Amino acid sequence: MKHLTCAAVALTLATCATLAAPVAAETLKISSYLPPKHAFTLAVEAWGQELSQKTNGDITVEVFPAGQLGPVNRQFDLVTAGAADAAIVLHSATPGRFAMSELAGLPLSHPAAGDLSTISSERLTALAPDYLADEHAGTKIIWMAVTPPLKINLAKVNPDSLEALKGLRIRSAGQVFQSVLETLGASPLPVPPAEVAEGLAKGIVDGAMFPFEADMAFDLGPELDYSLEPGVASATFAFVMSEKTYDGLSPETRAVIDAMSGPARGAAFGAEWDKGENAGRAYLGENDVTIVTLSEAEQDKLQGMVAPIIDAQIAAVGKDNPDAQAFYDAYTQ
Missing domain, CATH: 3.40.190.170 (Bacterial extracellular solute-binding protein, family 7)
Structure with a gap:
């Protein structure tokens, strides 16, 4: 009886220890073919830090710049294949694949309000759900971006x-x-x-x-x-996340990511790009x-x-x- 009691106590302690163990944070890998100091690389790093903060550290992000995970023309495939959870995609790097998206980069073409990236990136992100979702199948568009000309x-x-x-x-x-x-x-x-x-x-x-x-x-x-x-x-870009990665996150984390996506994010990034242009x-x-x-x-x-x-x-x-x-x-x- 004594041995059974000790065993039960040991089992209880082990169970408590297991329950008390902290859950390891999930780390998302973001690929950037751009240099570490490029405005887009810095932007996704800041986005990752904000995501970690708003999920109380449950999600962390590691950015791999300068094409460490693959060349410029493989960025979208890295995401859909699961080699990266998110990536910066340059549409023109794979001619013909993102033909609709590239129309926003046609010569001397921009919203009537002006050619600032703030304006064009917001507009393109707003139009993406209705016009560009098929070109980005298998991913969630976080925001779209259009360079200053x-x-x-x-x-x-x-x-x-x-x-x-x-x-x-x-x-x-x-x-x-x-x-x-x-x-x-x-x-x-x-x-x-x-x-x-x-x-x-x-x-x-x-x-x-x-x-x-x-x-x-x-x-x-x-x-x-x-x-x-x-x-x-x-040039037009998309910052996309793997749909599989997104769907595998908790509802609370998905809600945070949703709030960190969309036209306002496109405009905010565009504003930083305009500062970088200056x-x-x-x-x-x-x-x-x-x-x-x-x-x-x-x-x-x-x-x-x-x-x-x-x-x-x-x-x-x-x-x-x-x-x-x-x-x-x-x-x-």
Whole structure:
């Protein structure tokens, strides 16, 4: 009897100890192909910290920047395959796959309220549930983002007219940017972002299409002499979470994530990107890069040159998605 009593006490103590043991926090892996100091990488790190705080530490987030989990064109697949719980997706990195989303980045196309990322990112995120969910199947869209318009940044050649761009080799990513550059008489080259500085230094490329913020993030200032305004076109992004990961979380955690998603988050991130763009402009100035603004006549000429690209792209996407024109109109209104 004595032995049974001791055994019962031991079992009770063990049970109590088990019940008292803290539940380990769940760690979500976020993939970023961008550098650690890029605005988007910093934004998802801040998002993860906020998520951890609002779940009282039940959820923690680890961000893997600089393509540690995979290259730029594999980010969406990392999420749907379960190799990452969330990722930053550059739509143009996989041509044709996110054709509707990329319409928001067409040349000289932006909401009527302006081309600030604050405005365009909010609008695109708001339209995503109705128009872009199918392209992001298997994921939950946390927010969408549209860069400030990408500028043509050049080493050596002064782009004081569109004619000056003819024959230049310019780094770009995606069909839209390729079409724009070819229309301008330049030769687009698909150089990975991390290799652009070396490409400029060695003369492999004459320039690159990036917003000012990315010029700073990839430290292109020492290799550049000029940057051209206005920006020609934008790149679109999505910050997505695995639907499987999201569905596996507690209702309380899902509610927190829902509150940390949507148009307001797109606008908030866009505002940070706009701040980064201003910082990038200052960075170029510190590196003695001259920012050249096209004359009104040249801007009118540019508008006329890219109009057929816009029409053709909408028509091409419309073959598979009849909502293409409606989406573009809703985005630019």
